Amino acid sequence: MKKSLKRIILTVSVSALALFTLAGCGKTGLDSGNSSDSKVETKKPKDIKVGASLSTQSNPFFVSVKKGINDLAKKNDTKVQISDAQNDTAKQNNDIEDLITKKVDILIINPVDSSAITPAVKDANDAGIPVITVDRSSDGGKVLSLVASNSTKGGQMAAKFLIDKLGENAKIAELQGIPGASATRERGKGFDNYSKGKLDIVAKQTAGFDRAKGLSTTENILQGNPDIVGIFSQNDEMALGAVQAVKAANKEVTIVGFDGEKDGIKAVKSGKMAATVAQQPEEMGRLSLQAAYDYFNGKKVKKNIESPLKLVTTESLNK
Secondary structure, eight states: HHHHHHHHHHHHHHHHHHHHHHHHTTTTSSSSBBBOOTTTTOGGGOEEEEEEESSSSSSSSHHHHHHHHHHHHHHHOOEEEEOOOOTTTTHHHHHHHHHHHHHOOOEEOOOOTTTTTTTHHHHHHHOOOEEEEEEEEOOOOSSSEEEOOHHHHHHHHHHHHHHHHHHEEEEEEEEOOTTTOHHHHHHHHHHHHHTTTTEEEEEEEEEEOOOHHHHHHHHHHHHTTOOOOEEEEEHHHHHHHHHHHHHHHTTOEEEEEOOOHHHHHHHHTTTSSSEEOOOHHHHHHHHHHHHHHHHHHTOOSSSEEEOEOOOOOOOOOOO
C-alpha cells in the first residue's frame, strides 16, 4: 500500500512539473523568422491601429517612406500615427514609448541608430506589440520583419560604377552616414570590400546623412586631398552637399549617391552627380504596412522583405 501511494504521489508530481515546464515554454516575444502566430487576433485593415516612428522628415527619402505608408493606409481606412524622431535617438525612444502607452496594435520603426533603438524594441516585445523595421534594422529585440533594400549590394554597385568610370587605383573619398545605423555599416561594407585593391580610398568621414554636413565635410576632404577624382556618398543628401562643395572648389569630381530621392535624380540627370543607387522609398513604406496587414490576417511574414535597387546614371536618364 505504501509503495502504491508513493507511486501515485510521484506520478502527480511529474505531471505537475511537465505542465509547469510547458507553460514556461510559451511565446515570450515575436518570432524573428517567417512569422505566423495562430494566437494572433485576426483584424481587418480598418481595425488596425498602427504606430510609426521615422528617423527624420527633413530627408526627402523618409518623406517618401511616410507617403507610402499613408497612401496604403488611406485606401484601407487604417488609423496611423507617425512621429518624426528628428534624427534624435532619445526622442525616438520616447516617441515609441508614447505609442506603446497608446496601445497601438503594431509598430513600424525606421531607427535613427540600430543599436540605440534596442530598448524601445524590447519594450514593444514586452507589451506584446509586433515590430516591423524599415530601411535600417534593430541590433536587439525581436523584429517581425525588416523591409529594406540590400544595402551591401548597393555599396558594391557604387564601387563597380566608380571603377568602370575612373579606372583602378583612382583616388576616392567616402562620405559615411550616421554612426551606428545599419545602412551606414552595410553600404560601407559593400563599397569597401568591392573596392579593396581596386580603388584608393584616401578619406572616409562621417556627414550624418545630412546635406549641410555633406557640404562642410566635403570641403574639408578637398582641402586635405585636392587630387581626389571621385566621391561615394552613402546617401543622396550628403552627395548633394558634396556637389555644392565641388562646384565651389571648381573641381571635376565624379559623385555617386545612394537612395534615388527626387533631388538626387535631378542632379544625376543634369550631370552634377554621375549616378545614384536608387531605392524605392514609397514602396518600402507600402511594403511595411502590407506586412502588418498580412500579420493580422494570419499570413506568414518573411523575416526580410527586400525592396529592389537600380543604378541610375546620367547616361541612362538621358537616353
